[in-house]
Amino acid sequence: xxxxxxxxxxxxxxxxxxxxxxSALAVRTxxxxxxxxxxxxxxxxxxxxxAVEAIRAGHNQYPPGRGIPALRQAIADHQQRYYGLTYDPDxxxxxxxxxxxxxxxxxxxxxxxxxxxxxxxxxxxxYSASIALAGAVLRPVTLHHxxxxxxxxAVRAAVSPRTRLLMINSxxxxxxxxLDRAELTAIAELAVERDLIVxxxxxxxxxxxxxxxxxxxxxxxxxxxxxxxxxxxxxxxCTGWKVGWVCASPALxxxxxxxxxxxxxxxxxxxxxxxxxxxxxxENRIEDIATNLxxxxxxxxxxxxxxxxxxxxxxxxYFLTVDVASLGESDGLAFCRALPERIGVVAIPSSVFxxxxxxxxxxxxxxxxxxxxxxxxxxxxxxxLSTHRVRSPx
Ligand SMILES: Cc1ncc(COP(=O)(O)O)c(C=O)c1O
Numbered sequence: 321x322x323x324x325x326x327x328x329x330x331x332x333x334x335x336x337x338x339x340x341x342x343s344a345l346a347v348r349t350x351x352x353x354x355x356x357x358x359x360x361x362x363x364x365x366x367x368x369x370x371a372v373e374a375i376r377a378g379h380n381q382y383p384p385g386r387g388i389p390a391l392r393q394a395i396a397d398h399q400q401r402y403y404g405l406t407y408d409p410d411x412x413x414x415x416x417x418x419x420x421x422x423x424x425x426x427x428x429x430x431x432x433x434x435x436x437x438x439x440x441x442x443x444x445x446x447y448s449a450s451i452a453l454a455g456a457v458l459r460p461v462t463l464h465h466x467x468x469x470x471x472x473x474a475v476r477a478a479v480s481p482r483t484r485l486l487m488i489n490s491x492x493x494x495x496x497x498x499l500d501r502a503e504l505t506a507i508a509e510l511a512v513e514r515d516l517i518v519x520x521x522x523x524x525x526x527x528x529x530x531x532x533x534x535x536x537x538x539x540x541x542x543x544x545x546x547x548x549x550x551x552x553x554x555x556x557x558c559t560g561w562k563v564g565w566v567c568a569s570p571a572l573x574x575x576x577x578x579x580x581x582x583x584x585x586x587x588x589x590x591x592x593x594x595x596x597x598x599x600x601x602x603e604n605r606i607e608d609i610a611t612n613l614x615x616x617x618x619x620x621x622x623x624x625x626x627x628x629x630x631x632x633x634x635x636x637x638y639f640l641t642v643d644v645a646s647l648g649e650s651d652g653l654a655f656c657r658a659l660p661e662r663i664g665v666v667a668i669p670s671s672v673f674x675x676x677x678x679x680x681x682x683x684x685x686x687x688x689x690x691x692x693x694x695x696x697x698x699x700x701x702x703x704x705l706s707t708h709r710v711r712s713p714x
């Protein structure tokens with residue numbers, strides 16, 4: 321078996337090729353692309369100006385391995401200001417090439433071949449890939465639709481002597497679920513009881529709309545057993561800059577940093593300077609970004625409801641989930657493959673986020689991090705689905 325075949329076999333159900341397939345379909349058919357989650361508008365002007373300034377000021381060579389000191393300090397200040405968490409910027413903060421590298425470096429640093437990693441399902445696609453790269457085994461615990469509540473008994477049942485890590489994600493991609501205090505407390509109590517290290521992916525920390533985001537590390541007993549991962553990409557609408565970070569105890573940070581050193585060594589020097597400016601923005605500016613996205617969510621939700629779709633509750637992130645069974649469609653993948661030709665809209669079948677989608681096969685994810693006019697256009701086309709008028713793509 322080749323290395324590639326091995327990886328694909330370890331990732332089993334997770335067909336991550338669908339993202340590129342759908343993006344290519346969007347281009348070929350001229351469709352409105354609500355597939356991949358990237359904003360179509362830049363974030364705060366000061367942050368983007370700061371990147372240009374940093375390039376002009378000559379910050380174009382390798383930055384320090386753990387990230388520039390000013391950014392590590394800004395991340396530590398951010399954790400203190402928003403959550404009351406204290407991290408030593410020199411020993412407990414690591415800048416990474418996006419959250420994606422933080423996730424991969426964490427898996428490669430901490431997992432031995434055959435170790436098990438418990439993840440919430442549906443599962444963001446890079447988790448399965450990173451776990452496979454590390455030779456570890458993914459143990460999914462399903463958040464059942466449409467409420468997507470955490471079943472702590474299912475998590476408990478998944479813990480085995482081979483469990484190396486428990487991985488959570490809140491606000492959660494693709495469901496938009498924001499775990500509440502009771503669910504997070506249950507995770508914390510289990511982690512303390514079973515002496516587990518927990519990895520928490522909080523890249524949408526500033527995009528929780530209806531309920532405050534609670535970092536897992538703030539819960540009793542969790543600070544030193546939690547690896548917190550976040551990223552500037554979602555908060556400041558700069559997903560292409562790939563500036564992420566890890567906050568964890570010195571020993572865990574050292575382990576992840578050692579792996580990061582041989583993955584990318586360092587990343588994005590001028591963008592690191594720009595994110596210092598971003599993290600220094602007043603809180604109301606960051607709230608404005610969330611308010612704008614919440615309005616987009618409401619706009620798309622109302623439009624999808626008007627189109628006769630069964631829309632699941634969404635409390636954060638960039639994404640809304642619908643059940644196309646309400647349109648008489650049982651297969652979300654077939655639905656998404658046909659949608660660009662039918663009405664000129666691209667979405668992602670949620671089945672790709674499951675090891676075995678089962679009853680989730682008819683779920684479809686739409687991204688709402690787009691301009692109001694773009695969402696309006698998509699909604700107009702989607703309404704045609706329920707009225708059975710089918711147009712050619714623009
Ligand atoms: C849950 C989740 N984690 C991590 C990432 C990757 O973040 P980055 O672009 O910073 O690598 C994404 C991007 O979509 C995501 O949705």
